[in-house]
Amino acid sequence: MNHLPNSIEARDAAVHMHPYTDARALQQNGPTVMAKGEGVHVWDTNGKKYIEGMAGLWSVGVGFSEPRLVEAAAKQMAELPYYHTFAMRSHTPAVELAEKLIEMAPKLDNPMSKVFFTNSGSEANDTVAKMIWYRSNNLGQPERKKIISRIRGYHGITIASGSMTGLPANHGSFDLPIDRFKHTGSPHHWREAMDGETEEEFSKRRAAELEEMILAEGPETIAAFIGEPVMGAGGVIVPPKGYWAEIQKVLKKYDILLIADEVINGLGRTGNMWGTETCEMQPDIMVTSKQLSSSYLPISAIMINEKVFGPIADESHTIGTFGHGFTGGGHPVAAAVALENLKIIEERDLLGNVRKVGPHMQKRLSALTAHPLVGEHRGVGLIAALELVTDKAAKTALEKPGALGARVGAALFEAGVISRNMGDALAFCPPMIITEAQVDEMVDAVEGALDKVAKELGLM
Incomplete structure (x- = not known):
């Protein structure tokens, strides 16, 4: 692992078996350890800030660190x-x-x-x-x-x-x-x-x-x-x-x-x-x-x-x-x-916020169907996905299923947005408190990640 022997990442990999994880890859590379969260953002132990585009696991509706829940x-x-x-x-x-x-x-x-x-x-x-x-x-x-x-x-x-x-x-x-x-x-x-x-x-x-x-x-x-x-x-x-x-x-x-x-x-x-x-x-x-x-x-x-x-x-x-x-x-x-x-x-009328911000998120993501790596956009409210492809006509991606989704997801993570690739579908499910400006920041990062991978694959 590219971490100090006594780092929190190394300690985790030494003793902690994770769900939905390649256990050997975790031992080799270590995890990203999150340290705090507020609103739609989380920070890792190195101080890097992320938009939590999956609300944790589709679930942190009111955002992180809500004082009333504490x-x-x-x-x-x-x-x-x-x-x-x-x-x-x-x-x-x-x-x-x-x-x-x-x-x-x-x-x-x-x-x-x-x-x-x-x-x-x-x-x-x-x-x-x-x-x-x-x-x-x-x-x-x-x-x-x-x-x-x-x-x-x-x-x-x-x-x-x-x-x-x-x-x-x-x-x-x-x-x-x-x-x-x-x-x-x-x-x-x-x-x-x-x-x-x-x-x-x-x-x-x-x-x-x-x-x-x-x-x-x-x-x-x-x-x-x-x-x-x-x-x-x-x-x-x-x-x-x-x-x-x-x-x-x-x-x-x-x-x-x-x-x-x-x-x-x-x-x-x-x-x-x-x-x-x-x-x-x-x-x-x-x-x-x-x-x-x-x-x-x-x-x-x-x-x-x-x-x-x-x-x-x-x-x-x-x-x-x-x-x-x-x-x-x-x-x-x-x-x-x-x-x-x-x-x-x-x-706080979060349903009202979903009805207001959701269509904006869907519109922004739908526009990405013009991108060479996007085959389909689908979603409703504040839940959506982009189906990633390398061949739009054939609706196919890289030879190994899920490889393209993982690659774009990693580029997006590097850009400070957490999504989740399910095979070659990239999912979005942000906290229901998200604003239109935060959606724009998130989708701009998605577009940047798509561009990065498309250029690497020679498709742009």
């Missing part, structure tokens, strides 16, 4: 630093947060009515799978256990959640997906449409493929379909026209539950409070995390309607317990921070 945590820590919600116990922050989430839930034909707390999106989606299986058993449908997800969908990394996820890196060498989880096609029109196929035609084809899968597996075996309103880690895939309407027709036909994974979309990211609203979905279950506390503390929540809750409640009464839960689920300090975070989102 104060909320300290206040709750002093009053009741921990308690649980097992065995008919509770505490005020959990009650108030559950009430707030039901109040903020979208207006649905079958509205959300109950909240169950976990610690992360992965834990939440694992819990959802168990809830669905538990429910099917109560309904006398023990064979109705399969859950359909989508290729490129992201739902977490625990065993059930990782099985729902439809990305090769989350399956290879982990022996996933396990049985009961199936994957249908992704909603990426630009990449996967047939020649001349309109968005509406593509959406109908994807729905027909879903129905074919249901019939092949047996409708009586399919319990639920899970999807992000707008795909996040799979490349920021905005559904094409008519997509969710067509998918929901199929689900309704076979009485299959719809799970909306709002872990990235939820609480303002798409310009509405929920991606469910942006995409006109009618879910039976909603999962939220990340921006729930702006990731200041780990917390996630599952919201369910009465159609889901009723059989679960009946089964727990028959057995005597719903035998599932986590020590830290609904932790009082995390719940207090989440409550304050939701107040900030409302009081």
Whole structure:
């Protein structure tokens, strides 16, 4: 490593195994260690300043070092630093947060009515799978256990959640997906449409493929379909026209539950409070995390309607317990921070900021489709991606998938902007407090990074 033997980078590489990282590369090169954050910026231990164009991991909605969240945590820590919600116990922050989430839930034909707390999106989606299986058993449908997800969908990394996820890196060498989880096609029109196929035609084809899968597996075996309103880690895939309407027709036909994974979309990211609203979905279950506390503390929540809750409640009464839960689920300090975070989102009208600044960000990024390395821009609100290519007509990049995305991402990082390349898609998901001027600074750096790599490749 190009660091002093006792540097923080060397110490980290010596003892710390990182997620989503080439472990040998980390040992050789060491990490970038962040020291502080404020607003939309973070600084590393060398004092270099970055625009955090990914809001951490799609999650720091109100920005870094928000004093009100620090104060909320300290206040709750002093009053009741921990308690649980097992065995008919509770505490005020959990009650108030559950009430707030039901109040903020979208207006649905079958509205959300109950909240169950976990610690992360992965834990939440694992819990959802168990809830669905538990429910099917109560309904006398023990064979109705399969859950359909989508290729490129992201739902977490625990065993059930990782099985729902439809990305090769989350399956290879982990022996996933396990049985009961199936994957249908992704909603990426630009990449996967047939020649001349309109968005509406593509959406109908994807729905027909879903129905074919249901019939092949047996409708009586399919319990639920899970999807992000707008795909996040799979490349920021905005559904094409008519997509969710067509998918929901199929689900309704076979009485299959719809799970909306709002872990990235939820609480303002798409310009509405929920991606469910942006995409006109009618879910039976909603999962939220990340921006729930702006990731200041780990917390996630599952919201369910009465159609889901009723059989679960009946089964727990028959057995005597719903035998599932986590020590830290609904932790009082995390719940207090989440409550304050939701107040900030409302009081500062961060949805209004997303609706104002989001179109500006999308316009600036869309203009980069004229660049020789950009094949497609896609996004909504304050979430977007650029699909990078070296051949626009063929929609191909460098020989090794992801190599171009990594190269442009590294050049952008060097320029002081943090993005995330998912294969050859470069993603952007800045804190919801970002200004138009900060967006301009970020996109100017993106253009500079693209120019640098294009010149290196002889394309400019």
